[in-house]
Every structure is written in C-alpha cells, then in structure tokens.
Amino acid sequence: MLFTFLQQRNHTEVEVDYFRIQKTRNQFTDSRNFVRQLCDASLLAANVSQLRAVLDNGSENSYFIPLLVMIVSSIVFHLVFGILMIQRWRKEREAQMEHKENVMGNPQGMLCSCPPCMKVERYDEISMYFVFLVVILNIIIAALGLSGPEQISS
Numbered sequence: 001m002l003f004t005f006l007q008q009r010n011h012t013e014v015e016v017d018y019f020r021i022q023k024t025r026n027q028f029t030d031s032r033n034f035v036r037q038l039c040d041a042s043l044l045a046a047n048v049s050q051l052r053a054v055l056d057n058g059s060e061n062s063y064f065i066p067l068l069v070m071i072v073s074s075i076v077f078h079l080v081f082g083i084l085m086i087q088r089w090r091k092e093r094e095a096q097m098e099h100k101e102n103v104m105g106n107p108q109g110m111l112c113s114c115p116p117c118m119k120v121e122r123y124d125e126i127s128m129y130f131v132f133l134v135v136i137l138n139i140i141i142a143a144l145g146l147s148g149p150e151q152i153s154s
Helices: 002-060 064-100 115-144
Strands: none
Touching: 002 064, 002 115, 064 115
C-alpha cells in the first residue's frame, strides 16, 4: 500500500515537472515562431512590392522575363511553405495528442519514431528546401536588381 502511494506520488510529480517543462518550452517556441512569421510576412510583402515594380517598369528592363519568373516563383514557393507549415502544425498536434496518453514515454516533447512524429519530421525537411529556394531566388533577384543594367550613352 505504501509502495503504491509512493509510486502514485512520484508519477504525479513527474507529470507536473513534464508539464512545467513543456509549458516553458512552448512559450519559447511560440515566441520564436512569431518572429519567424514576421520575417516571412515581410519577405512576402517585399516580393509583392518587387513584382509591382517590375510590372510597372514593363519590358523596358532587359531582365524583365527572368525577374518576373523568379519573383512569381518566390511568391509561389513562399505560399507552399505556408501551407506546409499549417500541415506540419496539424501533424504535430496529432503527435502531441498521441503522446498525451503516455507522458513517461515522450519526456520534454521530443519527437520519436511513431508515424505522426515522422510526418512532422518529413514536413520539416520539405519546408527547409522551400525556404532555401526562396532565399536563393531572392538573392538572385537582388543581384539582378529591378532596374537592369545601366545603358551608357556617349
């Protein structure tokens, strides 16, 4: 009887510690994700602004078609990244619900090798490629510039 009471007491303490750690980790993760979303929104707004500038200049720019294709591609990749993040969040919630039943089996919210956790990992990997493509495209767009090469007149 005393052993059972101590087991229950220790299990409750572990659950309390787990949820305290989880709450702290979630607060840090939430603030980090908020900053990322602000950066993503500003980059998307910059792409839309660049698209407008390219369309306003028309085909006068010698890089009109490449810039147009790259800016539109960057916007599309950015939107796909957003959709992937929504799907990732849904899969992460599924994994949390699955692990909620077994608090001791998944301490500190670590991902394991169960199917929902593996899907979260897969969404992370795919989204990294899309972010990489967006960054590379934006570097090339900035390198080409919106005005194109200057025409030197004699």
